[in-house]
Amino acid sequence: MQVYKLFLKVLKKRLLPAILFTGIFILILFSISSSSSQTETYKPSELRLAIFDEDNTAASKLAVKYISKGNEIVKLENDDDKLLDALYYTTIHYAITVNEGFEQKLSRGETDDLFTVRYVHENYSNALADSKMNEYVKTVSAYIKTGQDIETASKSAAKTLAVHTKVSYQQDTRSSEEMLSFFFQYLPYVLFSAVLSSLGPVLIILNKKEVKDRTHCSSIKPSQETLGKILGAVTFVCAVWAVFMIAGLYKFGSAYTGKVGYAVANSVIYAAFSAGLSILVSALVSNDNVLNVIVQIFGLGSSFLCGVFVPQEFLGSGVLTAARVLPAYWYIRANNSIFSLSDTVFDKGEIMMCLGIEIGFVAVIFAAAFIATKLSRRKA
Amino acid sequence: METVVKISGLVKSYKELTAVNDLDLEIKEGEVFGLLGPNGSGKSTTINCLLSLLDFDKGDIEIFGKKMTPTAYDIKKDIGVIMQNVAVFEELTVYENIDYFCGLYVTDKAARKQYVDDAIKFSGLEEFVKFRPKKLSGGLLRRLNIACGIAHKPKLIILDEPTVAVDPQSRNKILEGIIELNKNGATVIYTSHYMEEVEQICSRIAIIDKGRKIAEGTKEELKKMVKNTETISILACEMEESLLGEINALPHVLESSYEDKKLVVHFSGGKHNLLRVLDCLQKHDVSFGRVYSELPTLNDVFLELTGTALRDSEG
16 A cells, blocks of 8 residues: 555656646547537628718618618718718728719719718728629619619619528537547547556656665565556556546537447557556656657557548558557547448447457556566566 | 674676675674775675675575575565665655655554654654755755665664765764664664775774675774884975985884875884884974874775775775
């Protein structure tokens, strides 16, 4: 128990990397799944306008009515300074004056100088207002050319332009189960990094020659010492794994049924492999920096080679053949089958085979760790 | 007195280098036994073999009358070890470190608390119990290292060069502590290449060089092994070199030298050697400054036995 308690005390001081890996992954997971479930509706843009009618005819009034529709009309005095102030402080986006003679010009089919507009600088709002006025004028002109009088043409144009296109957003249809499959797909990298980056340094500290010599001079048996370390490692790995599982359960609880049990088992085996690798590496390496390099190279390397980051179907056959010597390959292959990803179907036999091979890797890594620990003890 | 440690015919080799060569040692209960030798002489290898940290090629090691093996836990529980390098955890406080190492021997929590408190008091670390090792000075760190090794109140304490790179004040404190531990009943094995320390605290000394024991005994017994019983040095001495012949002719003079206005005369036995040298100088109207008379040191013993000075062999 003495070594176990020591393990936990040292671990407490070395938890930061594991917290960072776990925290960032869960944060990303939560933000991705939240954005995918968000529902948005289309709302047309509304402008704040000031409109002045200097023509004051039936046609000009219909034009003002059309432009006002769907926009917010701000009542202001038709004074240049006041309008500039309002535009500057964005009380209004745009000021429109329907010029005198609007009805006569439009009746003759003339479309120039019908409006005077004021704005501070070119932007999206101005373009939208310009477009609306041009569209109206062109439509009225078109109706006049068909023989309609100005008033009828204005009404017809307003009616025609009142037809709106229905806008709808395409919903992200990814289901909880699909998200859960991604969660389990990326888990090997994060689990491996979180476990190795905290567990490795703790074991290196406990294996430091000076303290190890002192421990070996004491009356504690090597088996008790090893047991304390293994218990500590198991406690930590279980805790990290449990945090991930609880996060997954919280976010995709509804999808935690039936076949997800295989995915959970798959992750347990991979967590055990990560723990075994930590013990092996810390028996061979006595430097934190070297350990970090190993974590990065093995973590990222095996993730790229085995299909954690890139789906296995995009990887070349040579790469996949080489990746078979890594447990991450079998993890991903099992995950693909569990969630029917990458053109695969749920196949219990295939999944059990992958899990069995992973267990083989765990056995090999623990045996290697045991031998390395034994050898390092003799070397000391 | 009972024999606590008995090493017979110990041989330990690293490929072609024989680190310990046919070493015999017998350490009695209540002794402070010094293992003196230059760096690389085989002191630490001997200690590591003694503690079963290293396999050895030949020989037998008995502690408390039983054969020492890596699984001799009943023997190990009564041994305290303070290694040359500080062996503590940076992540634990002073108290937690002592408690952890004491806990490797003492499982009873209440008893352990008392042991840890005693060790803290003994090593003068009361004010630093909540400090982490990184915050301690070199001397305090060494004291923590010792506290971790002796907290379980062992019967045999092995200290392997515990004062390396320690300031004089802390060194004295450590040496006083070792004497106190011995007074409280512990047998102590102390290795060092600092002959002054070994002379100061050890009741019996073995000098080893190149893995072999070259002498063993009390410091008085060791000093009797050398011909040179007194060395007189006279500084700022304004004399003719020709006077050396007259000085060499004085009774009991082994040899003399004169260089850079410093006259050094070695004697073998005899009394009033200093007076005779000064008389000779006065007779020839030689003026001089400071005068030193030194009795032989362990370095002289080492020099005479090996042909090299102990300090020359270091490093």
